[in-house]
Amino acid sequence: xxxxxxxxxxxxxxxxxxxxxxxxxxxxxxxxxxxxxxxxxxxxxxxxxxxxxxxxxxxxxxxxxxxxxxxxxxxxxxxxxxxxxxxxxxxxxxxxxxxxxxxxxxxxxxxxxxxxxxxxxxxxxxxxxxxxxxxxxxxxxxxxxxxxxxxxxxxxxxxxxxxxxxxxxxxxxxxxxxxxxxxxxxxxxxxxxxxxxxxxxxxxxxxxxxxxxxxxxxxxxxxxxxxxxxxxxxxxxxxxxxxxxxxxxxxxxxxxxxxxxxxxxxxxxxxxxxxxxxxxxxxxxxxxxxxxxxxxxxxxxxxxxxxxxxxxxxxxxxxxxxxxxxxxxxxxxxxxxxxxxxxxxxxxxxxxxxxxxxxxxxxxxxxxxxxxxxxxxxxxxxxxxxxxxxxxxxxxxxxxxxxxxxxxxxxxxxxxxxx
Amino acid sequence: xxxxxxxxxxxxxxxxxxxxxxxxxxxxxxxxxxxxxxxxxxxxxxxxxxxxxxxxxxxxxxxxxxxxxxxxxxxxxxxxxxxxxxxxxxxxxxxxxxxxxxxxxxxxxxxxxxxxxxxxxxxxxxxxxxxxxxxxxxxxxxxxxxxxxxxxxxxxxxxxxxxxxxxxxxxxxxxxxxxxxxxxxxxxxxxxxxxxxxxxxxxxxxxxxxxxxxxxxxxxxxxxxxxxxxxxxxxxxxxxxxxxxxxxxxxxxxxxxxxxxxxxxxxxxxxxxxxxxxxxxxxxxxxxxxxxxxxxxxxxxxxxxxxxxxxxxxxxxxxxxxxxxxxxxxxxxxxxxxxxxxxxxxxxxxxxxxxxxxxxxxxxxxxxxxxxxxxxxxxxxxxxxxxxxxxxxxxxxxxxxxxxxxxxxxxxxxxxxxx
Numbered sequence: 001x002x003x004x005x006x007x008x009x010x011x012x013x014x015x016x017x018x019x020x021x022x023x024x025x026x027x028x029x030x031x032x033x034x035x036x037x038x039x040x041x042x043x044x045x046x047x048x049x050x051x052x053x054x055x056x057x058x059x060x061x062x063x064x065x066x067x068x069x070x071x072x073x074x075x076x077x078x079x080x081x082x083x084x085x086x087x088x089x090x091x092x093x094x095x096x097x098x099x100x101x102x103x104x105x106x107x108x109x110x111x112x113x114x115x116x117x118x119x120x121x122x123x124x125x126x127x128x129x130x131x132x133x134x135x136x137x138x139x140x141x142x143x144x145x146x147x148x149x150x151x152x153x154x155x156x157x158x159x160x161x162x163x164x165x166x167x168x169x170x171x172x173x174x175x176x177x178x179x180x181x182x183x184x185x186x187x188x189x190x191x192x193x194x195x196x197x198x199x200x201x202x203x204x205x206x207x208x209x210x211x212x213x214x215x216x217x218x219x220x221x222x223x224x225x226x227x228x229x230x231x232x233x234x235x236x237x238x239x240x241x242x243x244x245x246x247x248x249x250x251x252x253x254x255x256x257x258x259x260x261x262x263x264x265x266x267x268x269x270x271x272x273x274x275x276x277x278x279x280x281x282x283x284x285x286x287x288x289x290x291x292x293x294x295x296x297x298x299x300x301x302x303x304x305x306x307x308x309x310x311x312x313x314x315x316x317x318x319x320x321x322x323x324x325x326x327x328x329x330x331x332x333x334x335x336x337x338x339x340x341x342x343x344x345x346x347x348x349x350x351x352x353x354x355x356x357x358x359x360x361x362x363x364x365x366x367x368x369x370x371x372x373x374x375x376x377x378x379x380x381x382x383x384x385x386x387x388x389x390x391x392x393x394x395x396x397x398x399x400x401x402x403x404x405x406x407x408x409x410x411x412x413x414x415x416x417x418x419x
Numbered sequence: 420x421x422x423x424x425x426x427x428x429x430x431x432x433x434x435x436x437x438x439x440x441x442x443x444x445x446x447x448x449x450x451x452x453x454x455x456x457x458x459x460x461x462x463x464x465x466x467x468x469x470x471x472x473x474x475x476x477x478x479x480x481x482x483x484x485x486x487x488x489x490x491x492x493x494x495x496x497x498x499x500x501x502x503x504x505x506x507x508x509x510x511x512x513x514x515x516x517x518x519x520x521x522x523x524x525x526x527x528x529x530x531x532x533x534x535x536x537x538x539x540x541x542x543x544x545x546x547x548x549x550x551x552x553x554x555x556x557x558x559x560x561x562x563x564x565x566x567x568x569x570x571x572x573x574x575x576x577x578x579x580x581x582x583x584x585x586x587x588x589x590x591x592x593x594x595x596x597x598x599x600x601x602x603x604x605x606x607x608x609x610x611x612x613x614x615x616x617x618x619x620x621x622x623x624x625x626x627x628x629x630x631x632x633x634x635x636x637x638x639x640x641x642x643x644x645x646x647x648x649x650x651x652x653x654x655x656x657x658x659x660x661x662x663x664x665x666x667x668x669x670x671x672x673x674x675x676x677x678x679x680x681x682x683x684x685x686x687x688x689x690x691x692x693x694x695x696x697x698x699x700x701x702x703x704x705x706x707x708x709x710x711x712x713x714x715x716x717x718x719x720x721x722x723x724x725x726x727x728x729x730x731x732x733x734x735x736x737x738x739x740x741x742x743x744x745x746x747x748x749x750x751x752x753x754x755x756x757x758x759x760x761x762x763x764x765x766x767x768x769x770x771x772x773x774x775x776x777x778x779x780x781x782x783x784x785x786x787x788x789x790x791x792x793x794x795x796x797x798x799x800x801x802x803x804x805x806x807x808x809x810x811x812x813x814x815x816x817x818x819x820x821x822x823x824x825x826x827x828x829x830x831x832x833x834x835x836x837x838x
Contacts, residue, residue: 414790
């Protein structure tokens with residue numbers, strides 16, 4: 001079954017904007033109560049959600065989706081309890097709005113305050129995982145924002161059931177249920193409508209694969225918070241410690257290959273390689289890492305496939321890795337600059353000057369010296385919750401917590417001041 | 420004479436990107452020395468610039484440009500000395516890069532620093548005034564950014580001469596002259612090429628009229644810092660002090676009608692109006708403010724023209740004003756929400772609760788209680804220099820100083836940490 005309901009995206013966005021005005025004047029206490037109540041309701045009504053999820057799973061099986069995909073789609077009472085716990089955790093975070101960032105008084109006694117406020121309405125465009133429906137709603141409401149949710153068609157029944165349960169829950173709180181809008185359509189045109197709805201939507205956040213993100217960035221006139229594509233490099237410098245280099249490479253590649261902070265390319269100094277080829281080859285073999293190498297690498301690492309242009313740019317999201325040999329750090333930086341996605345890049349070296357150069361010249365959200373790229377993550381860094389990892393430079397860069405969902409107002413209090 | 424030189428915009432942008440890598444590692448001292456040297460060179464070579472400016476003025480006269488336009492275009496030795504002083508002032512400002520915003524250490528001893536860094540390459544698209552060529556270059560270089568300048572065709576000879584003088588100056592400094600690129604073309608296609616040059620340009624800043632800004636926002640895939648269109652409102656509430664209301668209205672409307680923080684619409688509570696119509700009418704007349712009013716206003720203010728839809732949305736940039744009568748503050752806020760440009764909005768009232776409501780519900784960069792909207796200005800607020808006034812919500816809102824030209828990097832220093 002696919003939904004073919006006619007939806008009025010603009011009407012929903014307008015409804016969200018109106019509701020956001022009521023949400024933004026609620027107290028932190030009122031927002032937290034609502035989030036905790038939503039958590040309870042999700043746990044209580046888990047069977048409704050599982051019934052809808054079964055319909056998505058049946059559809060998925062019919063369409064022959066992969067096991068990994070079906071696993072991401074699949075819900076259980078336990079997973080729903082995790083969603084609920086996520087909402088309770090967000091309730092405990094500091095309210096990012098209403099914070100006076102700076103205040104001063106002009107010579108004419110005009111008082112100036114720069115205060116954080118909600119953005120207004122967030123448009124969330126995402127793919128398979130139904131957890132985004134709950135996570136994104138929690139983060140939006142906590143930061144005083146309404147949200148328009150447009151999930152992937154493969155999870156539409158699960159997402160709709162989750163939103164219906166949350167709507168019933170919100171009716172028993174101070175937060176208007178219209179702050180959470182779900183676009184119940186599998187039609188791509190509905191997504192495209194969101195792209196240009198500047199009057200009602202303040203920011204679009206795409207979460208998913210590179211193609212989805214690219215489509216949003218290229219077609220949206222609504223400002224976008226770009227997230228997540230990570231073609232991350234580990235550069236092993238001439239003076240890298242062999243144990244650190246191999247441990248970090250294996251961890252960054254194999255700990256969770258499908259995430260955006262996993263390593264996709266090893267850039268390695270030829271001198272280092274010549275000294276440590278046996279150790280590297282053994283580690284790659286032991287960890288079943290499949291190498292796509294340039295000519296030089298193919299002559300050194302047995303069983304490596306030839307790497308082409310597309311390998312340097314590829315986000316494998318598997319235990320495959322592209323390997324490039326370089327003559328020096330300058331070549332390494334040039335390669336990263338050419339193919340990197342400005343997410344996370346690491347240098348392994350005992351040479352402090354080389355690390356300093358790497359930090360200064362490589363343009364990315366997160367740079368590592370002698371550590372795994374896997375730490376580019378809101379949870380690992382102690383941010384408490386994460387909307388995504390920004391690979392853009394404006395507004396927010398790197399792991400984005402609640403403050404990324406706010407903007408500022410200058411509030412000026414006078415007694416008749418003129419210029 | 421118009422220039423029809425064939426230009427290679429992409430080659431220039433790539434050159435800027437390369438040069439930016441050399442600029443971003445210079446010390447603050449080296450950047451300041453360069454800016455001060457540029458100031459000296461501009462003053463020394465003012466005659467070259469004036470000769471080019473004469474060609475633009477001759478062209479402008481031929482084309483029958485208005486006096487006001489010709490005045491904005493026209494340079495003099497004194498104006499060039501002002502440009503030079505602007506560069507010296509920017510040299511004195513705090514370097515916005517290299518600042519550690521936060522730092523902490525994870526439990527595994529991984530050290531994390533969040534540091535400000537230059538954006539990279541700024542694309543500046545602007546209209547008549549040649550001063551932007553110098554001002555924007557100074558702000559870009561001080562913040563470690565290269566800049567690609569695309570000025571209006573009416574000032575192309577002046578702009579090119581200014582850049583040639585600055586290039587000669589830069590050759591005697593540590594800053595590569597390739598950090599300042601000038602697109603020497605009057606062809607609109609050259610501007611459009613900048614819109615999608617994501618690989619080489621990190622941000623576009625349009626400065627000029629609403630149409631220019633709209634064209635950039637709608638067509639650019641490069642991130643945009645939107646500046647400047649201000650349809651600012653003065654809302655005179657039921658309990659407004661008559662003297663404050665009239666002083667502020669007259670100041671906001673007439674002090675400098677052509678700037679973006681000038682008032683364009685008066686929204687007035689009917690009760691207040693009925694008590695103070697004589698005082699208001701007299702003040703409008705005395706200050707030669709021309710009223711476009713709704714039906715209610717036309718019945719009260721003699722000589723007012725009828726206001727239509729287009730008046731409510733108009734940025735007159737003259738001593739014309741749209742006037743709307745409302746029954747209460749809710750109507751006022753709805754009107755502002757419908758027609759405002761999220762720049763600067765003021766409420767005049769002695770009622771603290773009304774002011775609080777206005778501050779909470781009106782969505783704009785700057786909100787005023789009992790003061791003129793004219794203070795939304797980097798200079799007036801003490802920011803020292805201003806790239807423009809952002810009317811967008813992401814990255815920077817309100818007057819933008821040097822920090823708006825930076826982004827951040829997370830720098831992680833480890834000793835082999837893995838997850």
